[in-house]
Amino acid sequence: MTGRVAGRSLLLAAAMVALVSPWAPDVSAHPLAPALLEIHEEPDGRLSVAWKTSLLKVPGSDLRPLLPDACEPVGQAVATESVDSVTTRWTVDCGGQPLVGARIAINDLEGAKTDVLARVQLADGRVVNRVLRASAPELVVPERESTLAVMRGYTRLGVEHILTGTDHLLFVFGLMMLVATTRSLIATITAFTLGHSITLSLAVLELARVPSGPVEVLIAFTVFLLAVELARGTDAPATLLRRYPWMMAAVFGLVHGLGFAGALREVGLPSGEIPVALFAFNVGIEIGQLAFVLVLLVVARLAGSLIERLPRWRDAVPAYVLGSLAAAWMFERAAALF
Numbered sequence: 001m002t003g004r005v006a007g008r009s010l011l012l013a014a015a016m017v018a019l020v021s022p023w024a025p026d027v028s029a030h031p032l033a034p035a036l037l038e039i040h041e042e043p044d045g046r047l048s049v050a051w052k053t054s055l056l057k058v059p060g061s062d063l064r065p066l067l068p069d070a071c072e073p074v075g076q077a078v079a080t081e082s083v084d085s086v087t088t089r090w091t092v093d094c095g096g097q098p099l100v101g102a103r104i105a106i107n108d109l110e111g112a113k114t115d116v117l118a119r120v121q122l123a124d125g126r127v128v129n130r131v132l133r134a135s136a137p138e139l140v141v142p143e144r145e146s147t148l149a150v151m152r153g154y155t156r157l158g159v160e161h162i163l164t165g166t167d168h169l170l171f172v173f174g175l176m177m178l179v180a181t182t183r184s185l186i187a188t189i190t191a192f193t194l195g196h197s198i199t200l201s202l203a204v205l206e207l208a209r210v211p212s213g214p215v216e217v218l219i220a221f222t223v224f225l226l227a228v229e230l231a232r233g234t235d236a237p238a239t240l241l242r243r244y245p246w247m248m249a250a251v252f253g254l255v256h257g258l259g260f261a262g263a264l265r266e267v268g269l270p271s272g273e274i275p276v277a278l279f280a281f282n283v284g285i286e287i288g289q290l291a292f293v294l295v296l297l298v299v300a301r302l303a304g305s306l307i308e309r310l311p312r313w314r315d316a317v318p319a320y321v322l323g324s325l326a327a328a329w330m331f332e333r334a335a336a337l338f
Contacts, residue, residue, distance in 0.1 A: 034115045041099045041123040052087040063112040066105040070097045105138035151280045158284020174226040191246040195253020203261035212262040213337045219259050220329035222252040227323030
């Protein structure tokens with residue numbers, strides 16, 4: 001099956017799902033808004049705590065860190081608010097109890113529908129990193145940090161991010177519809193991967209840092225431009241996007257990569273941990289994207305003959321549904337900037 005037939009069949013299926021799914025009351029494509037918990041163990045045994053959360057929260061949720069019972073606050077907590085997050089800092093005295101072996105948990109992770117990036121720096125200089133989620137809401141500070149556990153946690157986070165990012169997934173849908181052959185599809189998806197990997201790398205090196213608001217608008221705009229190109233049809237004069245889809249995918253991938261990186265950076269991921277975290281996160285994104293494409297190709301092959309029996313206007317439906325969703329995202333995200 002050619003990439004175009006696969007893309008047309010799959011995107012049409014996606015369009016039907018989108019029309020009957022409850023996307024309308026919530027067209028924001030990224031539920032991921034991880035919080036950040038930083039704990040620094042001082043030489044005197046006290047703990048310096050920083051708790052950073054997004055201003056966007058699930059109503060009624062009670063997301064907060066749960067420190068060891070022996071730890072008592074010292075002085076007043078200080079909260080500072082930025083454009084899209086709030087950070088609260090305070091100090092606790094644990095009565096000389098060592099942090100190794102202590103239990104640190106997060107309250108109401110399931111209700112808050114988010115994850116928490118936990119970073120614990122011990123007095124001996126070791127750093128423990130974990131991704132806490134509803135299925136594993138607590139951390140017992142180990143004797144030694146497990147790099148494998150950090151990689152596994154961030155890889156899973158990347159998989160979840162791409163699979164819950166409707167705009168990214170529909171962009172991949174559109175690429176599958178745009179190209180004409182399987183070879184072209186492989187080249188185009190690879191170019192998209194290289195594009196967003198570049199900006200993730202730039203984020204690792206602190207060379208690219210763009211506010212998430214404009215980036216999210218641009219991501220929706222890339223989906224909209226792709227939908228416009230698809231709506232022109234194959235009989236229209238070939239544009240640059242149609243002749244060189246891999247080039248378009250690479251350029252647009254740069255924008256999507258900023259969105260991927262921003263999902264972690266906007267909540268204050270410590271700069272010292274960005275290389276490991278974003279590498280694993282990027283691996284997770286690629287795993288999720290590859291699984292997504294493979295599943296869609298299988299579904300397309302099974303549903304292709306059925307789709308071909310539909311009236312000719314079937315070819316226009318995916319592009320217009322894709323464009324409508326992208327336009328809704330653009331207006332919603334642009335309005336949020338003001």
